[in-house]
Amino acid sequence: MALVSQSTGENPVPATTGSPVPAGTQLQVGGEQRQLRNDEKAAALLLALGPDYGKPIFDELDELEIRQLSRAMSRLGPITQEMLDDLMIEFVTTVSSNGSLSGNTDSTERLLLSFLPQERVDAIMEEIRGPAGRNMWEKLSNVQADVLAAYLKNEYPQTIAVVLSKIATEHASKVLAVLPEELAMDVVQRMLGLDPVQKEILEKIEMTLRTEFMSTLNHTKRRDSHEQMAEIFNAFDRQTEARFITSLEEINRDDAERIKQLMFTFEDLARLDMPAIQTLLSRLDKRDLALALKGASDAVKEFFFQNMSSRAAKLLQDDMTDMGPVRLKDVDEAQTRMVATAKDLAAKGEIVILKTKSDDQMIA
Structure with missing residues (x-):
């Protein structure tokens, strides 16, 4: 079972059989020494075996095991010679090899296609290649609520209920809020009485979403x-x-x-109305405020002073004077934190920041 890397550039061959390593196995020289986890050991071993020798093992695995193993293969990366030696010694008795093994999505897909149908491989690889390996429901939770609602409103209310029950609760609420009211209430009633969904039905819904919605999502409004x-x-x-x-x-x-x-910049804070600026001032770190105003224009400084009590404004001015010269970098960072605080308050609904500078009024 030892793998030998030929200096002539030809495909490596298993030392005991003399047959070429299958195309699905990708051998490279190099890599970084590290400790393999159990799933990585299994992935490296099966990649080394290739489809001919690996198929009987895969035939004994269930769907979950195949998915876990496929994910480990796709993320395996380079395997050094010493790691490969140690791995083979663990499963057999001796090994002699000068090559290294690398697992990636392409080699994983080729290996899976040697013994699984295309549709099943596509489903496994789609999950692996997705953002951070997310499944269908996690991906739907990151689709804009109005885009998802526009698609779902043409589906049966029972189907919508199932989809909303599977995605993140916060996102489901946003989607539900933009559905037509009559349809939304129908969906609410169905979700309240929703029984466990049969696996076959759930798989059909997932497949429909994958082929009819996710595959065409790139053509929707961005x-x-x-x-x-x-x-x-x-x-x-x-x-x-x-x-x-x-x-x-x-x-x-x-x-x-x-x-x-x-x-929305630091200078735009001077366009907040009185209730909004009072809310913002109550949440700011006093040193950040003093530091930020050290680099502000006279107009912005005056705006903040006017929205404070005379005593508070005097204390703030004294703090700014006591600071002496300050680095511009520190001022920029303090102003950035103030803007971030304002945006957080807006996101929580405590103040409202209009989107463009052409809008003169901001409402608390």
Whole structure:
């Protein structure tokens, strides 16, 4: 069973049989020494065996074991010579090899196709290749609520009830809220009386969602790219933001202006109304506030002072004076934390921040 890597570049061959290692097994020289877990040991061994020798073992495994083993294969990565030696010694008695083994999604899929039907392999690999290996219900929990609701509203209420019972509770509430009211109430009643769903029915629903919805999701309405980029720019420090905006203005001024309109910056805090700024001030760290205002414009400073009591404003000014010179980096970080706090309050519904700068009013 020892695997020998030929210096001529030809396919490695099992030393005892003389037949080539199957194409599904990918051998490379190198790798980093590490301790293998039990599932990784099984994955490495079966990859080394290949489809001809591995099929009888796979035939004895159930669906869950095959999925677990396939996932381990796809994430195995490089296996050093010493690791491969130790692995083979554990299962047999001796081994002699100069190669190393690497498991990836392609080699896993080729091996599975040698003894499983295409449909079953597709289902296994789709789960492995999905974001962080998430299953169908976890993926649906990350689909925009309005997009998922637009698809589900054309389904039977019982089907909608099953889907909403399987996805994350918080996301189910968002989807339910945007469904037509009469349909939503029908779904609520069905969810209240929902019995355990038969495995065959659940698998059929999953397959339908996979083929009719998830596969075409890329063609549905996507989030506005300018809005997404504005959030990225918001996370920049001041110098980086200015550099990117300036460069973008030279390339496409319209894009730059659109992003600037969508960005919510530290200066925009001065556009909050009195109840909103009072809520924000009650949640801020006093040192962060003093540090942030050290680098603020006179207008922004005055705005904050006017929304505080005379005593509080005087104490804050004294704190700012006592700080002396401060690093611009520290000021930027403090201002970023203040903006983040405002956004968190908005997300919790405690204040409302309108999306664009063309809207002059922000409501608490």
